[in-house]
Amino acid sequence: MQLDVHPAQGSVQAGPSLQAPAPARVEPQAHTLWPGGDRVAHNVFLWPALLVVLVLSIFPLLVSLYLSLSRFELVPGGFEFNFVGWDNYQTLLFGSERIHFLGLLKPPALGGWLVFGGGVAALAWWLARAARDPRVHAGGLGGRALVALLAAGSLWLLVGAFSPGGRPGTLLVTVIYVGAGVTLQYGLGLGLAVLTTQRLPGRRFFRVVFLLPMMITPVGVGYMFRMLTDTGKGPFQPLWKLLGLTNFSWVTDPWGARVAVIIGDVWQWTPFMFIVLLAALEGQDVEPLEAALVDGASPWQIFRALTWPAIIPVSSTLILIRIIEGFKIVDLPNILTNGGPGTATESLTLHAYIAWRTFDLGGSAAVAYGLLFVVTVVGVAYVNLVRPRLTEDP
Amino acid sequence: MSKPIRSRGLRELSPARLVLSYLLLGGWAFVVLFPLYWLVVTSLKTPIEVDSGPVYVPYVDFQPTLDAWHYLFFDLGSDTFRPYLNTVVIGLTSSVLALALGAAAAYALVRFHYAPRLGAIGVFIGCVLLATGALLAGVPWPLAAGAGLALLLILLQTIGRRFRRALGNNDIAFWLISQRMLPPVAVVIPIYVLFQRLGLLDTQVALIVTYVATNLPIVVWLLRDYFSTIPLELEECAAIDGASTYRIFWSIVLPVAVPGLVATFLFVLVFAWNEYLLALFLSSARAQTLPLTVVAQNATRGPQWWYMSVLILIMILPVIGMAIALERYISRGILVGAIKG
Numbered sequence: 001m002q003l004d005v006h007p008a009q010g011s012v013q014a015g016p017s018l019q020a021p022a023p024a025r026v027e028p029q030a031h032t033l034w035p036g037g038d039r040v041a042h043n044v045f046l047w048p049a050l051l052v053v054l055v056l057s058i059f060p061l062l063v064s065l066y067l068s069l070s071r072f073e074l075v076p077g078g079f080e081f082n083f084v085g086w087d088n089y090q091t092l093l094f095g096s097e098r099i100h101f102l103g104l105l106k107p108p109a110l111g112g113w114l115v116f117g118g119g120v121a122a123l124a125w126w127l128a129r130a131a132r133d134p135r136v137h138a139g140g141l142g143g144r145a146l147v148a149l150l151a152a153g154s155l156w157l158l159v160g161a162f163s164p165g166g167r168p169g170t171l172l173v174t175v176i177y178v179g180a181g182v183t184l185q186y187g188l189g190l191g192l193a194v195l196t197t198q199r200l201p202g203r204r205f206f207r208v209v210f211l212l213p214m215m216i217t218p219v220g221v222g223y224m225f226r227m228l229t230d231t232g233k234g235p236f237q238p239l240w241k242l243l244g245l246t247n248f249s250w251v252t253d254p255w256g257a258r259v260a261v262i263i264g265d266v267w268q269w270t271p272f273m274f275i276v277l278l279a280a281l282e283g284q285d286v287e288p289l290e291a292a293l294v295d296g297a298s299p300w301q302i303f304r305a306l307t308w309p310a311i312i313p314v315s316s317t318l319i320l321i322r323i324i325e326g327f328k329i330v331d332l333p334n335i336l337t338n339g340g341p342g343t344a345t346e347s348l349t350l351h352a353y354i355a356w357r358t359f360d361l362g363g364s365a366a367v368a369y370g371l372l373f374v375v376t377v378v379g380v381a382y383v384n385l386v387r388p389r390l391t392e393d394p
Numbered sequence: 395m396s397k398p399i400r401s402r403g404l405r406e407l408s409p410a411r412l413v414l415s416y417l418l419l420g421g422w423a424f425v426v427l428f429p430l431y432w433l434v435v436t437s438l439k440t441p442i443e444v445d446s447g448p449v450y451v452p453y454v455d456f457q458p459t460l461d462a463w464h465y466l467f468f469d470l471g472s473d474t475f476r477p478y479l480n481t482v483v484i485g486l487t488s489s490v491l492a493l494a495l496g497a498a499a500a501y502a503l504v505r506f507h508y509a510p511r512l513g514a515i516g517v518f519i520g521c522v523l524l525a526t527g528a529l530l531a532g533v534p535w536p537l538a539a540g541a542g543l544a545l546l547l548i549l550l551q552t553i554g555r556r557f558r559r560a561l562g563n564n565d566i567a568f569w570l571i572s573q574r575m576l577p578p579v580a581v582v583i584p585i586y587v588l589f590q591r592l593g594l595l596d597t598q599v600a601l602i603v604t605y606v607a608t609n610l611p612i613v614v615w616l617l618r619d620y621f622s623t624i625p626l627e628l629e630e631c632a633a634i635d636g637a638s639t640y641r642i643f644w645s646i647v648l649p650v651a652v653p654g655l656v657a658t659f660l661f662v663l664v665f666a667w668n669e670y671l672l673a674l675f676l677s678s679a680r681a682q683t684l685p686l687t688v689v690a691q692n693a694t695r696g697p698q699w700w701y702m703s704v705l706i707l708i709m710i711l712p713v714i715g716m717a718i719a720l721e722r723y724i725s726r727g728i729l730v731g732a733i734k735g
Binding site: 041042044045046048049050052053055056057058059060061062063064066067081188191192195196198199200203204206207208209210211212213214215216217218219220223224225226227228232233234235236237238267275324325327328330331335348349352353356361364365367368369371372375376379 | 407412415416418419422423425426427428429430432433436444445447448450495496498499501502503506508522523526530566570572573574575576577578579580581582583584585587588603604606607608610611614638639640643664667668670671684685688689692697699702705706709710713714716717718720721
């Protein structure tokens with residue numbers, strides 16, 4: 001790949017300091033490292049990073065694609081990969097791994113049908129509105145249709161898994177982790193950030209303390225919560241005893257175990273939301289706030305009218321990051337519950353890891369590709385559909 | 395960065411709100427600190443004390459002992475210090491490298507104009523696909539790589555120049571940043587095979603290179619926004635005085651960007667310090683890092699809580715310093731530029 005470089009042009013995404021992008025003439029001059037050095041500078045700056053990412057992301061990704069289309073077999077004297085086409089994906093979606101991946105789906109009861117019907121109607125209305133909107137092009141409409149289809153599919157998974165006798169698979173469990181985790185982390189992080197921007201003696205102490213969980217290895221957090229939730233040896237044992245739950249273990253009840261994982265995840269990642277929102281709040285312009293105070297606005301009014309619009313752009317980026325990172329959750333369920341009881345707390349990454357451990361390399365790669373597909377769709381849909389709405393007209 | 399920062403708070407709080415605020419803050423501080431307190435207490439217990447139900451306060455309801463600390467530091471000695479040293483070396487080296495490569499790329503994406511032709515990119519992807527296919531078909535890798543490269547150069551000179559449509563800086567940046575979406579589990583098996591072929595499995599190099607690759611996107615993303623807030627005038631003056639691009643970057647841009655670099659470095663270092671999944675695949679004994687050592691305490695007789703607590707604690711200690719440093723930068727409003735939406 002060759003990059004055509006025009007050295008005399010200014011920055012494309014100039015920062016706020018450059019309202020009118022002035023051409024930045026960085027002319028080759030006498031003091032270059034070697035003759036003609038500045039002409040290759042553009043490549044010297046960019047290519048090392050591109051190369052590292054290419055070699056360690058793109059190349060492995062292509063090999064993984066091949067792995068997901070093949071079966072790993074041990075043969076005398078070594079191993080080989082036999083090409084099997086879509087078999088691994090078929091197993092996941094329709095075959096023996098279906099219950100593990102998609103969940104055990106039962107025909108929904110009346111309430112389930114109502115939820116599903118309502119969801120589909122809402123999606124159809126949304127699509128119809130987009131179709132009549134002249135600003136939406138054919139490509140955008142196709143993308144929206146795909147999103148609506150996938151959303152309806154996920155809703156069906158949700159309804160089916162929560163019908164009597166059904167249970168969610170690793171795909172839905174991961175989505176639950178991300179949804180519940182990100183919502184709770186954002187709410188808590190915002191609350192704490194607002195509290196610590198107040199004029200309080202000792203708030204720096206609180207800020208440092210609140211940052212700590214983010215800095216601890218997820219594996220350590222997993223074991224820590226395993227200690228804490230232990231009903232026999234954990235610190236809350238008297239409490240469990242009082243409630244008559246000594247023989248009960250969080251980790252043997254599917255929802256108890258999932259809640260434990262979510263609590264651990266919230267404990268660990270609330271600090272990330274907190275620190276970024278804190279920075280956003282601290283960077284807010286003071287003058288309008290002071291003017292509002294002088295005019296006698298209540299704290300709630302100030303928050304709604306000034307603070308909230310100011311932090312929405314940061315919030316939208318922040319939530320995107322946490323969604324992307326949240327889908328990769330693996331250490332916590334692996335350590336805390338070992339994915340159990342059964343497969344109740346398995347996330348997609350853990351599913352792929354367990355498949356790898358049992359030498360099902362093709363199946364593992366197929367699950368990983370499934371995860372990549374979900375993350376990409378959610379990420380792109382968020383960037384194109386949710387974020388503009390948040391940032392443009394608050 | 396010159397605009398006033400809300401760091402002083404706006405007004406005095408009424409006593410009722412003050413009390414409420416302290417209650418809420420204290421509540422969450424308890425939630426954060428209690429698990430850590432429990433680690434400390436557990437590390438001072440004997441196995442029997444841990445197994446026979448909870449005891450809470452040293453000297454009050456049990457006699458603390460340093461047995462677990464002594465065992466890990468003196469009886470095991472090198473088995474504790476080697477992973478520690480590995481973690482320090484791998485964490486620092488990979489973070490410095492990611493910062494260096496990422497800062498250069500981020501600066502380039504802000505200040506220079508790139509226009510890679512779509513045709514050239516297509517040719518490149520085609521060649522990589524062919525080389526990968528050849529590799530999987532059993533062609534030795536120097537041959538596959540060499541042939542792929544030769545084909546690439548030939549095609550670039552012919553077909554690559556024909557397509558006029560080009561991408562811009564934003565596309566390159568988006569592509570780089572989107573690599574963060576890649577779940578590690580999707581790429582770890584090929585990376586494992588790659589390092590196995592190169593004979594680098596279970597070495598620090600393998601982990602350093604992998605962490606650099608996984609952290610680069612986040613470095614580029616944070617620093618690109620940060621660099622774009624640096625006024626261009628400084629660099630223009632230097633260019634007029636005859637400084638080279640490298641000189642401008644090294645002597646003018648980097649010193650101005652130190653706060654952003656430090657904050658980014660801390661983020662990246664914390665990731666490399668705590669990473670588990672990739673380390674699990676790529677290292678076993680020699681290059682083992684601390685998270686693996688922690689998990690190794692889950693022996694056949696069940697988790698050895700007392701040793702685990704000690705290990706987690708010695709992992710946290712240096713990181714507390716980082717939390718204090720990070721807070722200091724936040725309170726000066728320095729991260730704001732890096733995270734604007």
